[in-house]
Amino acid sequence: MAGRFEGKVAIVTGGASGIGRATSLRLASEGASVLVADRDEPMGTETVELIEAAGGTASFERVDVRSEESVAGMVATAVERYGGLDVAHNNAGVVDRVMRITEMAADRWDRMIATNLSSVFYCLKHEVPAMLERGGGAIVNTSSGAGLHGGAGLAHYSAAKHGVIGLTRSASDEFAREGVRVNAVCPGLVDTPLVQGSVFDVDFKADPSQIAEVVAWLLSDDSSWVSGQPIEVNGGGRG
Ligand code: NAD
Numbered sequence: 001m002a003g004r005f006e007g008k009v010a011i012v013t014g015g016a017s018g019i020g021r022a023t024s025l026r027l028a029s030e031g032a033s034v035l036v037a038d039r040d041e042p043m044g045t046e047t048v049e050l051i052e053a054a055g056g057t058a059s060f061e062r063v064d065v066r067s068e069e070s071v072a073g074m075v076a077t078a079v080e081r082y083g084g085l086d087v088a089h090n091n092a093g094v095v096d097r098v099m100r101i102t103e104m105a106a107d108r109w110d111r112m113i114a115t116n117l118s119s120v121f122y123c124l125k126h127e128v129p130a131m132l133e134r135g136g137g138a139i140v141n142t143s144s145g146a147g148l149h150g151g152a153g154l155a156h157y158s159a160a161k162h163g164v165i166g167l168t169r170s171a172s173d174e175f176a177r178e179g180v181r182v183n184a185v186c187p188g189l190v191d192t193p194l195v196q197g198s199v200f201d202v203d204f205k206a207d208p209s210q211i212a213e214v215v216a217w218l219l220s221d222d223s224s225w226v227s228g229q230p231i232e233v234n235g236g237g238r239g
Pocket of ligand 1: 013014015016017018019020037038039040043063064065066091092093094095115142143144145186187188189190191192193194195
């Protein structure tokens with residue numbers, strides 16, 4: 001199975017579902033060995049089975065991205081199992097019900113920041129050294145259209161996703177010259193379990209594979225001079 005990721009090792013957090021599953025399938029179809037990392041073991045195992053059925057290489061690793069220790073263990077597993085780390089899609093995330101700031105309990109804020117922002121800090125902190133060991137690499141963090149625009153009722157989500165872009169730019173400033181490029185993808189609405197059946201379940205939405213296409217490009221050498229960029233992928237809509 002030849003492709004842009006032949007001989008490369010990838011981590012995809014949130015790889016059990018939606019966008020992360022699509023990225024896992026895409027990277028594996030182009031030759032990567034993929035560590036499908038998620039807190040959902042049955043769905044994560046299903047992603048691995050889909051990859052193997054298509055002739056690719058993957059395995060599941062249980063991770064809770066809110067825990068630095070768990071994230072460090074995930075990176076160590078990729079290195080031990082596959083010999084190193086080349087690319088990563090830091091993508092696991094959650095949404096919450098719509099609520100105004102004045103109605104938002106502090107623990108809801110804290111949970112959102114832990115899952116959607118601190119997680120990306122932990123991933124960067126532990127992935128970059130493993131990539132530098134191999135002479136470089138590429139990382140894509142999943143932000144959102146809500147990381148570029150505000151969202152009434154989504155303040156904690158929007159703030160976390162803005163934070164992901166700040167982390168992306170700072171990490172790029174720190175490591176791009178050493179060979180680790182760091183970009184963010186900012187999807188509009190995408191047809192995944194995250195939005196299905198919610199108030200965000202509108203007609204104009206992407207298939208997860210349309211986001212995976214852009215992530216794969218950003219992780220590949222085809223985008224070798226692109227770093228520190230939030231790339232909006234919304235079909236020209238806004239979400
Ligand atoms: P999804 O619910 O299909 O997938 C999210 C995955 O993250 C799930 O497999 C879930 O188990 C995992 N996850 C959640 N918390 C975790 C934790 N603490 N530790 C480990 N794994 C955890 O949703 P999706 O739409 O594919 O979302 C992926 C990313 O895309 C998220 O960061 C989301 O905010 C972002 N996003 C989604 C949309 C959309 O419209 N679907 C739009 C913009 C951004």
